Amino acid sequence: MTLHLAAERDLIASDIAAYLERQKSKELLRFITCGSVDDGKSTLIGRLLYETRQIFDDQMAALEADSRKVGTQGQKIDFALLVDGLSAEREQGITIDVAYRFFATDKRKFIVADTPGHEQYTRNMVTGASTADLALLLVDARKGVLEQTRRHSILANLVGIRRLVLAVTKMDLVDYDRDLFDAIVADYRAFAEKIGIAEWIAIPVSGLGGDNVAAPGSAMAWYSGPTLLEHLETVPIDSAADEVKPFRMPVQWVNRPDQNFRGFAGQVASGRIAPGDAIRILPSGRMTKLARVVTMDGDLQEAVAGQSVTLTLADEVDCSRGDVIAAAKDPPHAADQFEATIVWMADEPLTPGRGYWLKLGTQTATATVAHPKHQLNVNTLEELAAKTLELNAIGVAEVTTDRALVFEPYRDDHGGAPNRALGGFILIDKLSNATVAAGMLHFALRRAENVHWQALDVGxxxxxxxxxxxxxxxxxxxxxxxxxxxxxxxxxxxxxxxxxxxxxxxxxxxxxxxxxxxxxxxxxxxxxxxxxxxxxxxxxxxxxxxxxxxxxxxxxxxxxxxxxxxxxxxxxxxxxxxxxxxxxxxxxxxxxxxxxxxxxxxxxxxxxxxxxxxxxxxxxxxxxxxxxxxxxxxxxxxxxx
Incomplete structure (x- = not known):
């Protein structure tokens, strides 16, 4: 009996190890759900979790009991209750905070951010979009394309999400009307062309009934495209493109456990590098070579985008948190004046000229924002004159920092993945420490490159x-x-x-x-x-x-x-x-x-x-x-x- 139990334990351990190894080797797709209020985001995510068998038996029993108590879906399961975890969300029937959920299929792993649809919580949508590869934009079939639909599309495009799924939800409530679906798609296509969204697909779904979520819906035989889950399993992932970019690693921490070791820890933002390769430390510009790539599991032959590593250098050069280790032949630039798109996320409006903390990767500096060049009207896409930026406003302004920052333009000129590590920043109020804005750098202003500090002999x-x-x-x-x-x-x-x-x-x-x-x-x-x-x-x-x-x-x-x-x-x-x-x-x-x-x-x-x-x-x-x-x-x- 003892031998049998021991063998059984070994078999279970072996199965678990094999499962974890399979999960480790799968690609990870990060995506967000966004759109307007009450368009079925939480229900659709709950249905995805259900269809991919991510719900335990006790969770299912509790969900069925809660659904009967709430009574919003009759005797059917209310899948939104799986995601709406805050009591305020359940009371109001809306999403307030960003809820992250993990699930997996045989082909891929997923992290989904369920973001709020209410305009008041647009800032939370930006938070969820900041790390996403794809946006799942929901449109209630009964309401069509709304202002918040356009706002979230613009924001997704601004933060560099290149691929979008237009999920027309609640098709069961409009009798699976194909003409209505086609009209919504045509309306959105005209808007997508205006803002430059090229890679998108429209899928008619019913989160409550499951039609076209994981399996085709018999009531929508007129739709011949992929189901939502099929598309999520096969869509290309932009993060893989980071590996072909030049090497960059913002230094998060100087790792010095004793006098014999000095390494620089961080997450590789892009590219790859191997011991012996020439590197440049920025903004100082000092050059040296890479000695070792160290991880918890030992030394690696190379460091690749996405990995968290400690790098040791061949020479004792000055390098600290906030510096950037980059490929010597193709380093990023440093500047102290930029043009940027700013999404204002605070109740108090932007105060031009006021000093804010600006965090760009691991770099922190004092920054001032000039009067906006313009503010974007999310309905008409007009560039409007503005003296400041109010809550949820999107505008373009010049930003000046008190020291040079290592940066890259947020948007890749060749349409590649965004440079989030060195192109995306946040602004923080110095008194309250609250994050008041998110921004995307366009380019350095020419005067920042042409004006240099003149050294004087009499100081x-x-x-x-x-x-x-x-x-x-x-x-x-x-x-x-x-x-x-x-x-x-x-x-x-x-x-x-x-x-x-x-x-x-x-x-x-x-x-x-x-x-x-x-x-x-x-x-x-x-x-x-x-x-x-x-x-x-x-x-x-x-x-x-x-x-x-x-x-x-x-x-x-x-x-x-x-x-x-x-x-x-x-x-x-x-x-x-x-x-x-x-x-x-x-x-x-x-x-x-x-x-x-x-x-x-x-x-x-x-x-x-x-x-x-x-x-x-x-x-x-x-x-x-x-x-x-x-x-x-x-x-x-x-x-x-």
């Missing part, structure tokens, strides 16, 4: 040494009427008496000249601070102690200026005066006008002030006089050298 160190002081930027911030200019003026007088070389940039004075073209909208205020920051940086390069007195209401812009100057040379001085006290002083009468509605966008009244969270100095003007405050600031500066 900021020489300027500082000649003046006998350490440069600094003293950034006074606070509400209007807080006393910024008064205190800054006293500080400058005291520093001048000590023989220090200074210059005071006052908010009102700057708006008489350099920034007289700017108003007081949020966008103009951001540009106002950006310009002042650049001037303050140049003056500190000249060795000066620069004092600035500006409301500068937004933390993100104050942080932007902080990063313009060397560490330790930016002093944020918060002149902390309560709003009531500032209004009481109101020497310029501005608060009275703002309260009367005569000064829109006035800070503290109808425009926010974001107080510093960790300033170098906080001056409480209810406790200190202007003279005392100035004395305290100078003492702090002298103590810090």
């Amino acid at each position: 900021r160190e020489t300027h500082a040494r000649l003046k006998g002081q350490r440069p600094a930027v003293l950034w006074f911030t606070g509400l209007s009427g807080a006393g910024k200019s008064t205190i800054a003026n006293l500080v400058e007088k005291k520093l001048a008496a000590l023989g220090r070389h200074t210059f005071l940039l006052d908010g009102d004075n700057i708006r008489h000249g350099l920034n007289k073209d700017l108003g007081f909208t949020e966008t103009d205020r951001i540009e106002n601070i950006r310009r002042v920051g650049e001037v303050a940086k140049l003056m500190s390069d000249a060795g000066l102690i620069v004092l600035t007195a500006f409301i500068s209401p937004f933390r993100a812009e104050r942080e932007m200026v902080r990063h313009m100057v060397p560490d330790g040379e930016f002093f944020e001085i918060f002149v902390d005066t309560p709003l009531g006290e500032a209004e009481r002083r109101d020497v310029k009468g501005l608060y009275a006008k703002a309260r009367a509605g005569e000064l829109p966008n006035f800070t503290g009244i109808d425009s926010p002030y974001e107080a510093p969270e960790d300033p170098e100095l906080r001056i409480d003007t209810t406790q200190l006089s202007a003279e005392q405050a100035a004395e305290k600031i100078v003492e702090t500066l002298l103590a810090r050298g």
Whole structure:
């Protein structure tokens, strides 16, 4: 008995190992379902899972019981319940979040992303599409092609999905009408031609009844094409084309377990490479050769697109997270100004000129977005003028980063798979850390390639040494009427008496000249601070102690200026005066006008002030006089050298 059980266990283990090996060797197709609200996406995915035998007996029993409770499909199985896992989804009967499901057939493995159809959750659709090879676009046969159908088609095309299936669902509810199907296909064909979708197929299906999902439907004998599952099993996969592209691997991590090993870990984005091949480290441009390709299972003869590996190099060259290891003969480019398509995904609109974190592969930089060149109307495909981008808007704008990024255009000029690793990026709000946009790089702007930094023999160190002081930027911030200019003026007088070389940039004075073209909208205020920051940086390069007195209401812009100057040379001085006290002083009468509605966008009244969270100095003007405050600031500066 014991021998029999042992043999049986060995046989089961052998079968499992063989099964896993077969699964490992199969191709993987990633696809998304998208379309409008209540077009049957979850039901169709549930039916695919059922037809490919991915549902366990206990799941099936629970599904049948839940279907009877919900009662939406009578006594039939409600396959949508397999996918709609959130309680809010079941209550409303719609998909809210992206749900990923795995299933397999004898021919191929699949990962499907069930994405929301509601316009409010378009951002989730973009998330699901970002890794997909194919889009399964559903159209309710009763409703035809809708605005969200067009929106999702445009987004799928933008993110580089080259193959699309138009699944006309709920054919059972229109009596399997062929003329209605043909009309929907003709309508969509005209739209697909406009936006450049060439590879697509239309399939009439019924998710509830299973017609043309895994087997042909007898009620639609007029349809002679493949079933949905047959098409998914045979459609070419774009990711295989990555192997023929030049080698690129963004470095995710420097792997150094001990003093004898130093490798660079990451996922190969494209191409292949073998030990001995010449490589280039970007953006530095340093060249060396590949020594080893290391994995958890040992060394490999080569690294191929899609593999996660650790590379060791023949020479000790500088390389860290964010760098890109590339083929020496065909490296990507680096630039700091780009044109890009941007899909805005935040409730708060885009603020041109504001600094956002931009993540491109493993690279992170501060980026600003200019006013959009245009916004796309998803219904007419018109390019509309736009000052900003609202939630779910799609537009084209110029993006500037604070350092050069290694990149490739997102769309391949020859129609190949998109360059997602080095062409697709996200924007992140610096304060909330929320992802606010996804973008696709078009090209670097020519001026970024033609304008180079001119090396000068007399630098900021020489300027500082000649003046006998350490440069600094003293950034006074606070509400209007807080006393910024008064205190800054006293500080400058005291520093001048000590023989220090200074210059005071006052908010009102700057708006008489350099920034007289700017108003007081949020966008103009951001540009106002950006310009002042650049001037303050140049003056500190000249060795000066620069004092600035500006409301500068937004933390993100104050942080932007902080990063313009060397560490330790930016002093944020918060002149902390309560709003009531500032209004009481109101020497310029501005608060009275703002309260009367005569000064829109006035800070503290109808425009926010974001107080510093960790300033170098906080001056409480209810406790200190202007003279005392100035004395305290100078003492702090002298103590810090």
